[in-house]
Amino acid sequence: MSKVISISNHKGGVGKTTSAINIGAGLNKLGKKILLIDLDPQANLSQSLGIIEPERNIYGALRGEYKLQPIEIVKGLDIIPSTLDLSGAEVEMSGEAGREYILRELIEPIRASYDYILIDSPPSLGLLTINSFTASDEVFIPLQAQYLALQGLTKLLEVIDKIKKRLNKELKVGGVFITQYDSRKVLNRDVVATIEAHFKDEVFKTRVRDNIALAEAPAQGLDIFRYNLKSYGAEDYLSLSKEILKRK
Amino acid sequence: MSKVISISNHKGGVGKTTSAINIGAGLNKLGKKILLIDLDPQANLSQSLGIIEPERNIYGALRGEYKLQPIEIVKGLDIIPSTLDLSGAEVEMSGEAGREYILRELIEPIRASYDYILIDSPPSLGLLTINSFTASDEVFIPLQAQYLALQGLTKLLEVIDKIKKRLNKELKVGGVFITQYDSRKVLNRDVVATIEAHFKDEVFKTRVRDNIALAEAPAQGLDIFRYNLKSYGAEDYLSLSKEILKRK
Numbered sequence: 001m002s003k004v005i006s007i008s009n010h011k012g013g014v015g016k017t018t019s020a021i022n023i024g025a026g027l028n029k030l031g032k033k034i035l036l037i038d039l040d041p042q043a044n045l046s047q048s049l050g051i052i053e054p055e056r057n058i059y060g061a062l063r064g065e066y067k068l069q070p071i072e073i074v075k076g077l078d079i080i081p082s083t084l085d086l087s088g089a090e091v092e093m094s095g096e097a098g099r100e101y102i103l104r105e106l107i108e109p110i111r112a113s114y115d116y117i118l119i120d121s122p123p124s125l126g127l128l129t130i131n132s133f134t135a136s137d138e139v140f141i142p143l144q145a146q147y148l149a150l151q152g153l154t155k156l157l158e159v160i161d162k163i164k165k166r167l168n169k170e171l172k173v174g175g176v177f178i179t180q181y182d183s184r185k186v187l188n189r190d191v192v193a194t195i196e197a198h199f200k201d202e203v204f205k206t207r208v209r210d211n212i213a214l215a216e217a218p219a220q221g222l223d224i225f226r227y228n229l230k231s232y233g234a235e236d237y238l239s240l241s242k243e244i245l246k247r248k
Numbered sequence: 249m250s251k252v253i254s255i256s257n258h259k260g261g262v263g264k265t266t267s268a269i270n271i272g273a274g275l276n277k278l279g280k281k282i283l284l285i286d287l288d289p290q291a292n293l294s295q296s297l298g299i300i301e302p303e304r305n306i307y308g309a310l311r312g313e314y315k316l317q318p319i320e321i322v323k324g325l326d327i328i329p330s331t332l333d334l335s336g337a338e339v340e341m342s343g344e345a346g347r348e349y350i351l352r353e354l355i356e357p358i359r360a361s362y363d364y365i366l367i368d369s370p371p372s373l374g375l376l377t378i379n380s381f382t383a384s385d386e387v388f389i390p391l392q393a394q395y396l397a398l399q400g401l402t403k404l405l406e407v408i409d410k411i412k413k414r415l416n417k418e419l420k421v422g423g424v425f426i427t428q429y430d431s432r433k434v435l436n437r438d439v440v441a442t443i444e445a446h447f448k449d450e451v452f453k454t455r456v457r458d459n460i461a462l463a464e465a466p467a468q469g470l471d472i473f474r475y476n477l478k479s480y481g482a483e484d485y486l487s488l489s490k491e492i493l494k495r496k
């Protein structure tokens with residue numbers, strides 16, 4: 001039984017892409033078959049795994065030109081890459097009837113061949129992110145432990161709620177996790193306390209620490225496990241992946 | 249003679265909002281009259297200066313309900329605040345003839361009362377950012393010294409070029425500056441070397457260092473000068489503001 005998860009937060013730079021790659025690779029290390037979908041016109045997920053402007057991508061599939069065409073990264077870890085041209089998709093899709101269901105329809109036929117499908121969303125609440133929510137069972141929210149990152153949460157939860165009511169009854173918040181955490185910074189500790197008081201059991205115990213190896217790995221086209229297995233980043237994303245499996 | 253500047257980069261979390269506030273406050277400290285415009289549906293700029301869901305905001309003005317209504321922050325530093333409802337603007341505007349000129353038309357009548365007008369853009373290249381470029385004389389690009397932040401630059405420069413050809417002949421890249429810099433991190437030093445080789449004189453000499461005071465100030469509703477005048481953040485944004493005045 002496969003699960004589709006959106007990794008979303010319209011606040012920019014909170015670690016959506018870094019988490020999609022390394023939770024995917026972590027779950028794969030734990031024996032699961034994973035599909036990553038890059039739904040961001042910046043195509044950071046694709047670039048971070050060394051895939052630049054592939055012929056078949058999410059944009060062509062959303063336009064109905066072809067079905068989803070997974071590319072293998074390592075055994076059991078596939079990707080549907082993005083392209084910079086995806087920035088034209090939202091305007092193009094906005095006129096279609098049932099435009100929110102386009103991605104869900106594309107995922108349906110291949111869903112059964114994966115244990116988890118992780119979707120990396122762009123930093124906005126536009127039609128691409130709405131497609132991601134409509135196609136998903138759960139939303140995982142990466143949160144930087146900073147003041148500005150807290151501000152946008154209410155709006156994000158509102159939009160998730162609206163999608164649940166109108167477009168996807170199964171949708172729920174699968175969990176919230178802290179990224180780029182530095183326990184020496186008072187601000188980080190304060191914000192985490194606020195988040196844990198508000199979200200209680202929905203917050204994953206693992207906090208992904210601020211670790212430069214996570215920012216270096218994309219330059220090599222590798223996930224953190226293949227880049228530096230002994231890093232804090234690898235330790236934290238493996239621990240987070242184990243927690244995700246437990247929550248099933 | 250006033251200058252309109254877009255602070256833009258579709259990569260998320262690179263310090264657009266932090267820079268708009270603190271370059272604005274820095275130029276104000278140096279005796280200039282400044283208007284900040286919050287063009288992001290996240291409304292981070294407005295929240296960071298303690299303005300929450302104001303009655304008159306950029307959304308009502310873009311919809312043609314009223315003219316721009318500046319609110320004073322301190323003497324010589326005004327803001328046009330945003331609202332979470334702005335997320336509906338792009339779809340609403342997309343059907344209007346000349347939709348790219350809406351912000352430029354709104355700024356025209358008040359432009360002469362300010363030395364600088366700084367526009368904080370959302371992390372995307374949609375219609376709001378295009379309105380910002382069409383209304384501006386220059387674009388300032390904040391850049392995180394990380395691999396993923398480098399990737400999006402080509403696309404950003406392409407869009408600026410297209411706006412310059414079709415919508416705003418005066419538009420130019422006013423400068424690029426490094427944010428969240430930590431000289432101990434090899435990755436930061438490497439990326440800066442790449443940026444300086446590519447942009448040469450367009451890169452401002454001041455690098456804004458990674459400084460927790462910059463992330464704390466928004467929680468108090470203050471710019472960095474009013475929050476902690478002796479911090480690295482205050483030092484760097486004042487030095488950057490002085491460089492901006494010299495480039496006139």
Ligand SMILES: Nc1ncnc2c1ncn2[C@@H]1O[C@H](COP(=O)(O)OP(=O)(O)OP(=O)(O)O)[C@@H](O)[C@H]1O
Pocket residue numbers: 011012013014015016017018019040044121122123179180181208209210211212214215216218258259260261371394395396397
């Ligand atoms: N735990 C971490 N420690 C150190 N650096 C990190 C960590 N997580 C992410 N980064 C770096 O921070 C930057 C932002 O992360 P990332 O691009 O994954 O965020 P995002 O939410 O996907 O951004 P966007 O909103 O642009 O899509 C990147 O340069 C990334 O390499």
Ligand SMILES: Nc1ncnc2c1ncn2[C@@H]1O[C@H](COP(=O)(O)OP(=O)(O)OP(=O)(O)O)[C@@H](O)[C@H]1O
Pocket residue numbers: 010011012013123146147148149259260261262263264265266267288290292369370371427428429456457458459460462463464466
């Ligand atoms: N020089 C710095 N040192 C430390 N923290 C910083 C610095 N600049 C920005 N920050 C913090 O990093 C986070 C991202 O900055 P900011 O929100 O200004 O970026 P942005 O580009 O406006 O993001 P978005 O793409 O969401 O609009 C914020 O929490 C901010 O407080």
Ligand SMILES: [Mg+2]
Pocket residue numbers: 016017018040044120121122
């Ligand atoms: Mg991303």
Ligand SMILES: [Mg+2]
Pocket residue numbers: 264265266288292368369370
């Ligand atoms: Mg911002």
